[in-house]
């Protein structure tokens with residue numbers, strides 16, 4: 001039987017019924033790219049993925065991949081490529097005694113958590129519950145409790161990969177170690193399809209306690225300077241994100257600053273100690289309102305990030321990582337903070353300081369602070385204006401940036417190259433490994449401005 005015959009109705013060419021739906025569904029963002037893959041394979045398992053890669057070779061097509069579809073720039077949807085959709089590879093096999101799990105790339109963070117939680121286990125998946133592990137882990141993955149665990153890809157012990165030859169291989173420390181190195185951070189530049197991640201689980205934190213303080217925008221100078229000053233003082237088991245927005249706080253007078261902090265601790269006492277820094281902040285009396293700490297049963301109850309990012313809306317997103325001083329960073333943000341284009345648009349400031357030293361892997365760039373600039377609309381007519389706002393303000397941050405986190409739109413919209421995502425040494429190693437595993441460049445690479453059509 002031909003490969004096409006084996007794939008049956010799971011293969012959709014561009015004139016097949018169901019193609020357009022699959023093309024649009026491949027992208028979580030309400031903004032769908034005009035790019036049209038030659039075909040889409042709705043893979044059910046590793047065998048389908050391998051068959052799809054062999055079909056692409058036979059037809060002389062490039063290959064692109066999507067898992068949860070959260071790439072804001074829709075990096076998986078490429079003109080003329082064969083798109084392998086791995087969102088149906090959703091198995092989770094937990095080996096509780098060994099503290100490991102083998103997880104398909106289409107597994108959503110929320111489903112991983114729901115499986116692990118009753119077993120007393122935890123994995124730092126993305127803060128938005130519908131981000132899939134596929135793109136999240138390949139791009140590094142800054143998930144819950146990231147300052148303690150480091151990026152999620154550092155907890156990947158092995159990957160199963162369908163290579164550009166259509167072969168299924170395992171890559172880990174001792175076999176195909178260069179491919180393993182690349183799978184931990186190459187993001188949309190990865191040159192294979194990961195069909196399973198072997199993950200090292202963590203014990204579920206005994207206490208998860210969240211605090212929130214809403215500050216007026218007028219206090220931004222003091223608050224940002226203070227957050228920067230205490231970035232190393234925060235316990236390493238505290239996630240801190242400051243979101244400047246109008247939507248989440250429903251403030252009638254424009255945007256405010258919601259400081260969200262979550263402590264992952266062994267006891268209530270330890271959590272309270274970690275959050276005391278925020279409850280006793282010198283700025284606390286300026287807060288419009290505050291909750292100094294509420295214990296939740298699991299991260300599933302922390303829905304603030306999901307509230308920021310409902311599906312179906314139209315997003316433009318960019319980010320920078322910075323290790324600049326507050327005196328450089330805070331003024332650089334002023335224009336963005338005071339010109340949010342819609343009530344749901346926002347700027348996030350997250351503390352990355354104190355993340356454990358990175359192991360040797362493709363994910364190689366990490367600053368002290370992650371700044372995200374996000375415009376959110378619901379009208380296609382606003383898209384160009386919102387994208388321009390994001391691009392302009394991300395550009396204004398470039399003088400204080402050391403690079404960006406993969407998953408942003410920076411290369412496509414700011415006209416940058418992949419050097420904004422990696423250390424120079426990691427990027428040159430990545431190119432060498434790509435040439436070894438995918439010499440014909442069967443797999444598309446990073447989405448550049450010239451690809452966006």
Ligand SMILES: Cc1cc2nc3c(=O)[nH]c(=O)nc-3n(C[C@H](O)[C@H](O)[C@H](O)COP(=O)(O)OP(=O)(O)OC[C@H]3O[C@@H](n4cnc5c(N)ncnc54)[C@H](O)[C@@H]3O)c2cc1C
Nearest residue numbers: 067068069070071076105127128134135136142188194407
């Ligand atoms: C609302 C929202 C919240 C987010 N929150 C976080 C967060 O808390 N922390 C964080 O670190 N990031 C976060 N991100 C960024 C997110 O991790 C990246 O966009 C990631 O790529 C999404 O993964 P995905 O599988 O859903 O996306 P996809 O668009 O499916 O994947 C992105 C790219 O990864 C590659 N890819 C995916 N799966 C595979 C595979 N199995 N094999 C080979 N290549 C593959 C493809 O090149 C694909 O184009 C968030 C993004 C959004 C939109």
